Amino acid sequence: MALLGVKVIELAGLAPAPFCGMILADFGAKVIRVDRTKVFSTVDTQGRGKQSVALNLKTPEGVALLRRLCVQSDVVLEPYRKGVMEKLGLGPSELLSENPRLIYARLTGYGQSGCYASAAGHDINYLAMSGLLSQLGRSGEKPYAPLNLVADFAGGGLTCALGIILALLERTKSGKGQIIDASMVEGAAFTGSFLWKSRKLGLWSRPRGENLLDSGAPFYDTYKTLDGKYLAVGAIETEFYNQLLKGLELDAGELPPQMSFSDWPELKQLFTERFASKTQADWLMIFDGTDACVTPVLSLDQVSSHPHNRERGSFMKDSSGEEFPRPAPVLSRTPAEPCLASDPAVGEHTVEVLLDYGYTSAEIDEMLAAGVVQCSAGKAKL
Numbered sequence: 001m002a003l004l005g006v007k008v009i010e011l012a013g014l015a016p017a018p019f020c021g022m023i024l025a026d027f028g029a030k031v032i033r034v035d036r037t038k039v040f041s042t043v044d045t046q047g048r049g050k051q052s053v054a055l056n057l058k059t060p061e062g063v064a065l066l067r068r069l070c071v072q073s074d075v076v077l078e079p080y081r082k083g084v085m086e087k088l089g090l091g092p093s094e095l096l097s098e099n100p101r102l103i104y105a106r107l108t109g110y111g112q113s114g115c116y117a118s119a120a121g122h123d124i125n126y127l128a129m130s131g132l133l134s135q136l137g138r139s140g141e142k143p144y145a146p147l148n149l150v151a152d153f154a155g156g157g158l159t160c161a162l163g164i165i166l167a168l169l170e171r172t173k174s175g176k177g178q179i180i181d182a183s184m185v186e187g188a189a190f191t192g193s194f195l196w197k198s199r200k201l202g203l204w205s206r207p208r209g210e211n212l213l214d215s216g217a218p219f220y221d222t223y224k225t226l227d228g229k230y231l232a233v234g235a236i237e238t239e240f241y242n243q244l245l246k247g248l249e250l251d252a253g254e255l256p257p258q259m260s261f262s263d264w265p266e267l268k269q270l271f272t273e274r275f276a277s278k279t280q281a282d283w284l285m286i287f288d289g290t291d292a293c294v295t296p297v298l299s300l301d302q303v304s305s306h307p308h309n310r311e312r313g314s315f316m317k318d319s320s321g322e323e324f325p326r327p328a329p330v331l332s333r334t335p336a337e338p339c340l341a342s343d344p345a346v347g348e349h350t351v352e353v354l355l356d357y358g359y360t361s362a363e364i365d366e367m368l369a370a371g372v373v374q375c376s377a378g379k380a381k382l
């Protein structure tokens with residue numbers, strides 16, 4: 001795997017940083033999640049392939065331990081509010097002076113500077129601050145956040161993982177680590193660069209929900225079928241649009257031009273009625289093998305059994321039979337090999353990791369007794 005040999009210390013967070021850590025683990029990094037003590041479960045649903053050490057950072061011994069882990073690691077990933085790490089004596093100046101090769105990734109909503117830097121927030125706030133939220137939603141409706149996918153995951157976890165990989169690559173030349181200031185506002189905006197760069201084409205000049213790709217265009221939307229299912233239609237180019245019309249048994253000569261914005265509501269009504277006249281399966285038969293860009297809207301339970309996804313092996317199952325998306329992209333020689341075992345319990349690997357990092361059994365026992373570290377049930381004693 002591409003990241004074999006890379007050691008990552010991930011301080012436990014809510015959603016974006018765990019995703020970042022999971023990406024690194026899927027591609028081969030050894031990721032140690034640092035959990036709190038005295039908590040018995042984690043909200044990290046993306047612990048795949050990680051080890052967990054439960055450590056009390058509110059003790060000097062806990063802080064010293066984390067410093068020691070970081071000295072022997074390549075990456076530290078922290079998801080806290082600005083200043084939290086510095087208050088603990090674990091800021092970049094301390095950790096990088098002890099390990100100049102360390103990549104210190106800080107994944108926050110607003111970044112390490114600016115007047116919002118210390119404010120609490122979540123995906124929807126970062127999305128709003130990125131400008132993107134203003135563009136999302138149907139005509140006449142208020143802005144709508146598409147789950148927490150854009151800021152938390154695309155602009156946050158994934159972008160931070162990109163930063164870490166870039167810094168690892170650069171380190172092979174300079175021999176030096178660096179600090180990554182990953183702001184979800186900026187990561188989301190960057191993911192949306194297309195919007196800024198395509199404004200001059202007039203793609204977004206109409207109100208929200210009335211443009212080409214925001215559900216304004218009749219040929220780029222979802223439609224309900226006779227059996228209450230949905231289809232996604234994305235027939236933008238003229239030749240593909242013509243195939244869509246053919247499948248719908250509509251005559252282009254009798255319709256307004258495809259790009260006539262003012263006629264879009266009327267065309268949409270016509271498409272809506274047509275799609276509602278047959279079942280999803282009927283339409284899929286009609287459009288199968290064409291370039292009309294019509295696909296079923298699959299549920300999470302349906303995706304893995306769709307023939308296309310099944311043929312590619314796009315979804316996998318873990319040891320408990322739970323499905324998950326295969327890590328993307330697929331690398332030809334060194335693909336990801338996601339761990340199929342269950343996610344780590346809080347403190348499951350405390351002893352194992354500390355032994356790995358050079359602590360003696362006696363030292364570990366002492367820290368366990370003092371509550372500096374904690375093991376999950378059944379592993380409390382060496």
Ligand SMILES: CCCCCCCCCCCC[C@H](C)C(=O)SCCNC(=O)CCNC(=O)[C@H](O)C(C)(C)COP(=O)(O)OP(=O)(O)OC[C@H]1O[C@@H](n2cnc3c(N)ncnc32)[C@H](O)[C@@H]1OP(=O)(O)O
Pocket residue numbers: 011013014015016034035036037043055056057058079080081082084087088107108109110119120121122123124148152
């Ligand atoms: C009913 C509930 C069910 C729950 C189900 C959960 C399902 C998952 C849901 C996921 C939802 C995801 C949502 C939509 C998101 O958008 S997640 C993204 C959130 N934002 C970020 O991550 C941006 C960066 N982080 C932050 O801004 C802040 O961490 C936060 C998210 C606003 C939370 O703020 P807050 O709880 O006050 O924490 P922080 O200021 O960061 O300080 C953390 C404190 O914890 C301490 N800490 C940390 N690790 C340890 C440890 N191992 N041992 C002891 N203490 C520890 C730190 O020292 C710090 O303490 P202090 O400085 O406050 O005294």
